[in-house]
Amino acid sequence: MKIPFSKHDYRFYLLSVLLLFLFGISSSFAETKLTLNSGTAEPFITADGGGFYGVLVKEIFSRLDIDAKVLRLPSSRSLINASKGIDAGVIARTKGIDKKFKNLIRVPSPIVKFKFVAYSLDKKIKVANWESFKPYSVGMIRGWVLYEKNVKARKISKVSGPEQLFKLLMNRRSDLILFEYYRGSWWNKHLNAQAHLIGSPIAEKDMFLYMNKKHADLVPKITKVLEELKLDGTYQRIKDETLSKYLNK
């Protein structure tokens, strides 16, 4: 007479149940969704959530089995939303804003390095430090504290955004303009401004990902994954695919 369940059968079923249980857990992890934001624009983040930050965030959080996306917001709103917990975190903020926004926790590993540079239609103009702007008329975006604080120039024109900034240059109402390297390259190409990068970056600043307190447990994990990405070349690959293609050659 045949026994309905043999000893092997029993083990097989037990294993199946265990696998199903684990699959269920992993499935439930994969279903977690997070929204992050960024106050920066192209090429770091595009309107459809792509760009450097979009791809990088997806990569980081997919390694943590989290479905994450990045939305583009006005600068102030991005901090407010992250601070209030409307969004899980904010990307590309300088070190130290967590002193003002107590709900934010910085991921220690920088997510990108901003390079503050100058563009001009005139290749002959050379600048090396803050003092070298003095003979020129300079354009800058209103509210960029670094420039507003340090630049001494013959004439300073402040505009509301990148497009106005490049228009200033293109209309020759300014000898040179001050902007961030990657974004400047994107706008130069986008507006076909024919501007030239003048000298080397005047300043550089690491930009970080900040997470809301609610997600404090994720910060070490994100740090770890980000380090791994940098080590395994994924970070560079994404940077090349999303940022380097806009750089002036």
Next chain:
Amino acid sequence: MVAKITKRSRTSARLILYIILFSSLITLFITLTQLYFEYNEKITNVNNNIKNIKTGYIHGITNSVWLDDKKQLLAILEGINALPDIEYIEVVVDSKLYFSSGKKLTENVVRSSFPLHYEYDGKLLNIGTTFIEADLSGVYRKLINRTWVLLGSNAIKTFLVVIFMYFLFDRLVFRRLNQIFNFVQQHDIRNLDKRIDMNQINSGHKSDEISGIADALNIMQEHLNLSLTELLQLKTTLDLSLDAVVMFNPDGYQFFYANTGAAKLLGYSVEELMTMTPGDICLDFGEENFTNLINIIRTNIEHATHIETIFNHRSGRRIPVKIILQYINPENEEPRYVLIARDITQRKENDLILLKSLEKTKVASAAKTKFMMSMSHELRTPLNAILGFSQLLELDADTLTSNQNDSVKDILRAGRHLLELVEGILDLSKIESDNIDILFELTNPVNLLDECVKNVYLMASIKNIKLENKTTGISLPEISIDQTRFKQVMLNLLSNAIKYSANGSLVTLTCDLLPMNIIRFKVSDTGYGIKASEQINVFTPFNRLGHEGGMIEGTGIGLSITKRLVEMMNGTIDFHSREGKGSDFWIDFSYPEDSSFLKVKKS
């Protein structure tokens, strides 16, 4: 004149006052209503402004807050703040003031708020609240100005309406009413013949209610005049009546009216009588007696009494009076007593004389009756002797000559007539002196009637008179009579009928039952009848109704005795006669209710 003006002025003033009061109330009500609606309109406008701000600016405010663009937000808020009535606007984020514009108000303010919603990442986020304050001071200021304008214009309107109304009423009503009022005021009882001048009242006006009033007053005046004339006539009649008439109230009995008759009778003036009571003019009307009398009058059916009493003249003379004292209690009038007194001094004196004469007459009558009774008795004795001897002589007729026989017959006839006369006088005397006895017994009259007819049968047959007795064999009730006197009565009636009827006539005896349990015995003849002029003396003694000295013998006292006897038996006698046609004489008796006859009849 002053009173007239005052009266008119008061009504006008009241009218003006009422119009002003009413108009003011209406004005106030209308003003308040208008203000209320205007206030509502203003408030609605303010609310609409706020609503428009909500719809027009909420997107911009929300975006500015979302972008944290305070500059943009300031521009929007300042724009809103510049709108009419909007004094203050603020945006609150996370329960903290985010941004504001204008000055916060403490009073006369309408506050409104609306949340700022922003759709982000598929969710609707509440990113703050906007508060708007609208200042109502301007609205109130406008309303106050409007109030003055409305009140002022309405006051002018009211004033003009009052003036117009006063003019209208004065012309249409007051002047005409004043004319009527003047007439009525000057009017008194002495000039009831005056009338309101309708031409003056209707001057320039159509016939209306006021002319109707004047007409009605004129008609009333006419009726009053007529009534007054009648009243004065009645009063004059009453005043001048020879009888004394006084009236007094139930309370205290003091006279409130006395006529000149009363004044003359009692020797007081009318004014003096007004202070007096019945007790002052009559000793019998002492307080207790008079109150008893009054109570009797008030409780009896007639509310009146007739009494004779003595009044005291002012001089102390006593006046015998007959009075009628009556309680009068007409509907809608005060109850009162009227006392009518007639001086009966003369009548009393006459009564005294009459009484004395009556006494004398009674004495004389008694003497006469006594005389006649004794005379009759004295006459009858020798008369019976004469008749007895005459009858003896008549029996010996063969021994007498023819002339002697005739003389005997004459003696007998004259003697019988004389005896009849004497017996009649004797009967009459007995009746008049109440010396006759009536023996009542219940009797069936049929047999008595039959007997009477038989008794006169010979007498009728001598004159060839047909005597018809219709009572033979009929059923009659028993009546209470004296049988002897009844027979005497019936015989008298039958013998009279035969005596005063021509030869060959018809005499009929009938008996009828009348209503009210009356039985009537009637003797009818077709004889000579009685002259109308003589019929009044039918029952007068010794009156032969024109047959004196005639061929028919009689004493003239039969019907007198018959009448007395019938009345003594509680019956009545009457007759009907026409000269040359005959007479009907009848006597009526009542028979008892429980008569066996009736019982038989009913069964």
